[in-house]
Amino acid sequence: MSETTPHLALPLLAAAQAQKHVTHNEALALLDAAAQLAVLDRTRMAPPAASVPGDRHIVAAGATGAWAGHEGEIALHDGGWRFLEPRAGWRAYVGAEARSLLFDGGAWRDALAMTPSGATATLRAVEEEVTLAGAFVASTLLIPSRAICLAVASRTVAAVTGASAYEVGIAGETSKFGGLLGVALGASNIGVIGPQAFYADTPLRVTALGGSFTGGRVRLVLSYLAFTL
Template sequence: MSETTPLLALPLLAAAQAQKHVTHNEALVLLDAATQLAVLDRTRAAPPATPLPGDRHIVAAGASGAWAGRAGDIALYDSGWRFLTPRAGWRAYVAGEARSLLFDGVAWREALAFTPSGATATLRTVEEEVNLAGAFVASTLLVPNRAICLAVASRTVTAVTGATSYEVGISGETSKFGGLLSIAAGASNIGVIGPQAFYADTPLRVTAVGGSFTGGRVRLVLSFLAFTL
């Protein structure tokens, strides 16, 4: 009989084994790491300097030090580093990105669907807070080329000054995702549109109404479908 389980490689007790608790506890630690899998991040190629017991990471490409050769694996800290090798179908929540990933047998993906050759369809939501000044502010948030935009939500984080209201949209369609929006702190809007394809990287824009911005801060949240070959 194998000394480990076939899927999670948990150590098995042997007949008449001494110190069975050591093997049993080892299996529990690995099972604890794999169940309800959530990692801190997936961008580290080297271990953090001061890890805490229970910390988990997806090891990034080019791993070095104690993580050398473990790219794509789950690194678990428990008085030392242990590793779990994912299998196709594993899911992990990345706390640092508030995003769920799926392991396809080769790599971790954030796709809703994908093909064996790597083509993907992915639902993405990204956000940015914009400081307001002047007639309009172009956000660094872009509706990507060949993406389908679904919605842009906005929230007035800090009360807007200098304008009586504002619009959220893009160049040429400044109120596409909302017009006459409130300048009061806490005001919000969800600008849902019919799914629309974009064929160039298109920045979001916050435009002043009734005067130019002299202050204020707005949070934008962009939701879109992205595709890869």
């Protein structure tokens, strides 16, 4: 008989075992780490300078120090570092990205759908706060090449000055995702379009109306479908 469970590798009690509570507590600790899995991040290659018991991370590629050799595993802090090896089908919520991932047996992916050979279709939402100045501001948010754009939402998070309104779009279509948008704090818009394919990386643009921007900030949220072979 195996000394551990087949899926989570929880230690099993042996007949007539002494110190049974040690094995039982070990199993509870592993179960507590794996159930309803939520990690802090997945970009670290080494342990953070400070951690509290229960902190979990997905170890990034190129791991060093105490995490060396554990790329893709769950690093659990419980006084020291211990590691859980994920199995195909595990899901994890990554707090730093507000994103859920699926482990496909080889890597963590954020795919909406996936083929056995690894082709994916992924629904993504990304955001950026843009500080406004001048006639227009090009965002660092890009609609990726070979993606299908669904919507760009906007919210005024610091009152806009210098302009009486603004519009959100792209070069050549400056109001594609909304025109005559409000400059007051809290004004918002959801610029839904018919699904449109883009064949080059295309930056979003915020354009001033009725004067140039002299201040203010706008949060943009880009929603799109992305694909891999």
